[in-house]
Every structure is written in C-alpha cells, then in structure tokens.
Amino acid sequence: MITWNYSARTCWLLVTFSLLFLTLFISEARSQEIPANYLEFDFPQMHIGIAEYEEGPTGTTVFYFPEGVIAAADIRGGSPGTVNAPAVSLGYEEDFINAVVFSGGSWHGLSAATGAADAIKEKRLSQGEHNFIAGVLGGIIYDVGNRRFSRVTPDHELGAKAFRDAVPNRFPLGARGAGRFAMQGIYYYWGGGADHFASWPHSGQGAAFRQVGPTKIAVFTVVNSLGTIVDRDGRVVRCHRNDTLVGCPQISELITGKLGSLNESIKKTGGPTSNTTLTLVVTNQKLPYVQLQRLAMQVHTSMGRAIQPFATDFDGDVLYTVTTDEVENPDLLPHDLAFIASELAWDAVLNSLPTLPDRPKETNGSLETEALQKYAGTYEFPGGSSLAISADAGKLTARYTGMENIYFDEERTYRLIPAGTEQFIIQSAASDVIRFDLREGEVTGLTLNPGPWRIRSERIK
Numbered sequence: 001m002i003t004w005n006y007s008a009r010t011c012w013l014l015v016t017f018s019l020l021f022l023t024l025f026i027s028e029a030r031s032q033e034i035p036a037n038y039l040e041f042d043f044p045q046m047h048i049g050i051a052e053y054e055e056g057p058t059g060t061t062v063f064y065f066p067e068g069v070i071a072a073a074d075i076r077g078g079s080p081g082t083v084n085a086p087a088v089s090l091g092y093e094e095d096f097i098n099a100v101v102f103s104g105g106s107w108h109g110l111s112a113a114t115g116a117a118d119a120i121k122e123k124r125l126s127q128g129e130h131n132f133i134a135g136v137l138g139g140i141i142y143d144v145g146n147r148r149f150s151r152v153t154p155d156h157e158l159g160a161k162a163f164r165d166a167v168p169n170r171f172p173l174g175a176r177g178a179g180r181f182a183m184q185g186i187y188y189y190w191g192g193g194a195d196h197f198a199s200w201p202h203s204g205q206g207a208a209f210r211q212v213g214p215t216k217i218a219v220f221t222v223v224n225s226l227g228t229i230v231d232r233d234g235r236v237v238r239c240h241r242n243d244t245l246v247g248c249p250q251i252s253e254l255i256t257g258k259l260g261s262l263n264e265s266i267k268k269t270g271g272p273t274s275n276t277t278l279t280l281v282v283t284n285q286k287l288p289y290v291q292l293q294r295l296a297m298q299v300h301t302s303m304g305r306a307i308q309p310f311a312t313d314f315d316g317d318v319l320y321t322v323t324t325d326e327v328e329n330p331d332l333l334p335h336d337l338a339f340i341a342s343e344l345a346w347d348a349v350l351n352s353l354p355t356l357p358d359r360p361k362e363t364n365g366s367l368e369t370e371a372l373q374k375y376a377g378t379y380e381f382p383g384g385s386s387l388a389i390s391a392d393a394g395k396l397t398a399r400y401t402g403m404e405n406i407y408f409d410e411e412r413t414y415r416l417i418p419a420g421t422e423q424f425i426i427q428s429a430a431s432d433v434i435r436f437d438l439r440e441g442e443v444t445g446l447t448l449n450p451g452p453w454r455i456r457s458e459r460i461k
Contacts, residue, residue, distance in 0.1 A: 037173045037355065041209035043216050045324045046282060049166030050177030051159075055152040055382060057453065058104035058143055060112040061177035061205060062162040063220070063280060064120070068095035069322035071137060072289060074296035078313030079273040081106065083113040083138030085318070093289045097135040099163065100320055102178035102205075102222050102278045104143035105153030113138030115159030139278040139318040141224035143181040146405040148455060150382035154178075171207045171220065174354030175452035178222045178278065179205030182352070185228030185239070186275075187309060188254045197406035198430035201238040202453060203229065206352030208344040214327040215285040217337065219299070219344040223352040225317075226275040227309040228254065232346070237353060241406075241430050242449075244356050251308055276316040277307060279348075281341050284326040291334040295341065296321040302342035306349040357451035360419035360433060367418055372396050375436055379446050379457040387446070387457065389416075396424060398434075407432055407448065423450075 045067060052059035071088040088097065101116045103109035113136050120134035144151060162177070175181070182203045189199035203223040210217050223229065228251070229237045236248040281299055300319040304310040311317045372391035379387045385402020396416040400408030407430070408414065416424035422436045437445045437456070448455045 036176075039171045039173055039207045039209065039351070041169055041171075041218060042211070043209070043218055043282065043284075044168040045284065045326070046218075047166035047168050048171050049162040049164065050172055051154075051162035051165060052177065052180050053152050053154065053158060054456075055150050056104065056143070056148065057180050057455070058109070058152060058154055059177045059180035060101065060103040060109070060116075060154045060158045060162045061179075061220075061222070062116050062159065062166055063100040063282070064116075064163060064166045065098055065322070065324065067324065068135070069097050069282075069324055070095050070287075070289065070292060071097040071100075071320055071322045072293040072296045073137070073321075074293070074300045074319045075317070076300060076311035077273075077276065077315035077317040080276070080316035080318050081110055081138075081140040082318055083110055084136060085320075087135070088137065088320070091289050091293075095325060097137060097322060099134065099136045100280050100322070101136060101138045101159055101162075102280075103138070103140050103154040103159070104178055104180060104182075105155075106140055106142045106144055108153040108155075109140040110138050111156050112154040112159030112162070115156035116163040117159075118156070119160035119163040137320055139276075139320070140316075141178060141182060141222055141276040141278060142274045142316075143183075143224065145274055146403070147183055148181055149385050149403065149405065150455075152382070171205075173206055173351055174204040175202060177205055179203065179224075179352060181453060182222060182224040184223050184225045184275075184307070185236070187226045187312075188228060188258055189239075194405070194407055194409045195429035198241055198428070199239055200406060201241055202354060202356075204352045204354045204452075206348040206350065208347035208351060210340060210344055212332055212337075212340065213329055215329045215332050215337065216283060217285075217341050217344060218282045219279065219341055219348045220282075221277060221279040221303075221345065221348045221352060223277050223307065223349055224275055225277045225307045225310065226312050226314045227307045229349055229353065230306060230308050231350060237350065242356060242359065242432065255308075273314040273316060275312070275314045276318070277303065277310070277349075278317075279303070279319040279345065281319065281321040281345070282324075283321075283337065283341070284324045285329050285332065285337060286325050286327065287323050287334060287337075292321050292323060295334065295338045298335070298338040299341045299345050303345050303349065306346040354452055357449075359431065360423050360425065362425065363418040363420060367394060367396075369394050374443055377443070378460045380460050381448075381455065381457040386460070389446075398426070406430075
C-alpha cells in the first residue's frame with residue numbers, strides 16, 4: 001500500500017512537471033516563430049550589440065571599438081539624420097571614434113547614440129579613465145509612419161543596453177536591431193489603399209565579411225530604402241509583404257512601368273523623409289584618411305546596383321568607413337579593397353531580407369457562430385487605433401478605426417478566414433494574419449502578423 005501511494009505521487013509529479021514543461025515549450029515556440037539568423041566572422045576588435053522595444057517594434061544596433069578607429073563618412077539623399085558626422089569629414093587621422101550606432105525612430109532615435117556614448121563613458125570610468133570622452137557616430141532610419149501604430153522610438157536607455165550586450169564576431173541578420181521594422185521598395189508600388197501596400201516588402205539589417213591575406217573587410221547595412229533590392233541577375237528579390245512565392249519581375253520591367261506612370265509617384269511633404277539606408281564598412285588595413293574617404297564614396301556609389309533607385313530625395317543615406325589601422329598589406333591596393341568592399345555591400349543588402357514566417361493554411365469547413373463569439377469585441381492597438389471584431393452567420397469580420405496604416409482601410413469590412421488554432425487570415429491582397437491571444441482560456445488581445453513584425457493589441461473590456 002505504501003509503495004502504491006509513493007508511485008501514484010511520483011506519477012502525479014511527473015505528469016505535473018511534464019505539463020508545465022509542455023506549456024513552457026509551447027509558449028517559447030509561439031514567441032520565437034522565426035529562428036535567429038546570424039553572420040559569424042573573425043573580427044574581435046569590434047563588438048556588436050542590439051536592443052529592441054517590442055512595443056514599437058523598433059530597435060538599435062551598436063558597433064563598439066574598444067581601441068578606437070579612424071573614420072570617414074559619405075552622406076547622400078535628401079534627409080539624413082546623423083550624430084557627429086562632421087567630425088569625421090574634416091580629415092582627422094586619429095582613432096577617436098569608439099562606436100557607431102544605427103537606430104530606428106527617425107530623428108528621435110538619435111538619442112540612442114548618446115545613450116551608448118554615456119554607457120561607454122561609465123565603463124571607461126570604472127576602468128580608471130576619468131577624462132575619457134566617447135566618440136560616437138550615429139545614423140537613423142524612419143521606421144514609424146503608417147507601417148506601425150506605436151510611436152515608441154529608440155532612446156538613451158536602449159542605446160546603453162545595446163552597448164552593454166555587445167559581443168565580438170556575431171551579427172544578427174534580418175528584422176533585428178535597427179532593422180527591426182525596416183521596409184524597402186515602395187517607389188514602384190506606391191498607390192492608395194491598403195491592398196496596394198501588399199507589395200511593400202519588409203527588409204532589415206544585413207552583413208558580409210571577407211579576409212584577403214591579413215586584411216579583414218566587413219560591411220553592415222540597414223536597408224530602409226525607397227528603391228527596391230535587386231540581385232546580381234537584375235531581378236527584384238522580394239515584391240510582396242507576406243509571400244515569397246510571388247514571382248518578382250526584372251528591375252527593367254519595373255523601370256519601364258514606372259516611366260509610364262510618373263504622375264502616380266510619391267509627393268514629398270517636407271520634414272524627415274521616410275527612407276534611408278545606413279551602412280558601415282570596417283577594415284583593419286592601414287589607410288590614410290584620403291583613401292578612407294574614397295573607400296566610403298566608392299562603396300556608397302556601388303550600392304546603386306543593389307538598391308534601385310538609390311540616394312533619392314526621400315532617402316537619408318549614410319555610409320561610415322572605419323579602420324582599426326592595424327595591418328599593412330601592399331598586395332591589396334586601396335581601389336581593390338574598395339572593389340571587394342563594394343561586392344560585400346551588395347551581399348549585405350541581399351542578406352538584409354529576413355526569412356518570412358510560414359503562412360498558415362486555411363482550415364477546411366466553417367465554424368459555428370457560437371464558437372466564434374468568444375473573439376467578438378474591440379481590440380486597441382498602441383496609439384489608440386482599434387479593430388472591431390464581429391461574429392455573425394458563421395463568419396468572423398473586422399472593421400478598423402484609427403490612424404492611416406498599410407494594413408486596413410477605414411469603412412471597410414474584412415472577412416477573417418480560419419487558419420488553425422486561434423489564427424485567421426485577413427481576406428485582403430496582403431493576406432495578413434491575426435492570432436488571438438488567450439490567457440486562461442479567455443481572449444485578452446490579438447497579434448497582427450505573428451513573427452518578426454508582430455503588432456499586439458489589447459482587448460477592451
């Protein structure tokens with residue numbers, strides 16, 4: 001009898017812990033729909049860290065050089081946002097730059113650079129460097145506007161956190177860091193209505209690395225361009241927000257079509273513009289400032305192949321070049337180094353495109369209205385916009401109210417197509433996904449587009 005009681009208790013504990021583990025596993029799987037993707041390389045003189053605000057979503061990427069670097073800049077486009085760029089445009093051949101910070105958030109995101117600078121100051125102060133001044137370069141992309149509802153932007157604290165989390169030899173690719181909510185290619189697909197924006201694809205941050213003899217060359221980029229990303233065969237790489245199976249055209253076809261519809265182009269309204277590509281070229285080869293500056297210009301010019309069009313008045317493109325100034329390599333002339341870096345820049349642009357989540361499949365059969373009723377209600381996004389969900393005649397529908405965005409048109413009723421457990425596909429050109437979020441069996445909110453670009457809302461009680 002005693003043995004039986006002990007075994008029963010043991011079984012009960014095993015079942016309890018198994019259920020707990022299963023719950024945690026499912027929760028973890030739901031929170032990481034897209035596996036992390038990294039470029040790993042050998043450049044220990046540089047540490048890279050990212051930090052993100054899920055409420056945005058938005059983020060920051062910090063490149064930290066503990067021993068300092070010599071830097072130059074090439075700035076193009078109509079509305080750049082930078083920190084300390086003039087300091088590296090004056091020909092100084094001194095290694096006084098300690099970090100480069102890229103952020104989302106438009107001009108507000110520039111505070112992430114000062115946050116990283118203050119965190120560096122604190123670190124160096126703890127090491128006894130009481131008069132240390134951190135040299136930090138900054139650049140931002142515009143990742144607000146109608147692509148998301150929140151006005152949360154990177155700030156001082158996020159920049160400091162990205163610096164503190166920095167590690168060598170590892171760079172997160174895709175929708176991470178400053179590229180968390182980057183998009184590209186709207187120039188050819190501009191038009192009215194949410195369905196038109198289905199052709200506006202997400203991008204992110206990319207990187208590429210190569211070593212030639214003792215010379216190391218790395219290129220990092222955050223692509224948030226007006227122009228579209230093009231591969232080396234002249235084909236547009238991605239032309240739909242949620243679908244990689246759509247056959248994209250040659251860039252020549254898009255150009256021809258655009259030439260015939262210039263009256264439908266985007267109208268500039270003043271203030272910060274909504275596109276930018278940020279790039280950092282890093283090498284360890286010794287270069288005089290004049291060659292470092294020429295490296296910046298040559299690589300930046302070459303990026304017009306990978307992004308078409310490039311450096312428009314709607315872009316605030318910024319490219320920094322830095323050298324740790326460690327090795328001599330007479331076998332690699334400066335223009336050859338720039339040639340290699342230019343090809344790496346193209347690779348980095350291509351690597352910036354994130355993996356899209358697998359699209360859920362429509363569920364066969366219809367659901368009873370009673371079963372759908374638990375989803376009915378009003379769901380509020382950050383910033384006050386809302387989505388009213390109704391259940392009637394075995395169908396779930398949605399109507400949007402609030403700020404202009406790329407997902408919904410106001411005064412339009414959207415059918416929601418069942419697609420697995422708690423998931424529905426919005427019947428629209430983009431086929432965005434809604435997943436209802438449950439807590440203890442009760443629907444508490446919904447997530448628009450689960451995955452790297454998830455936007456969460458709360459159910460209004």
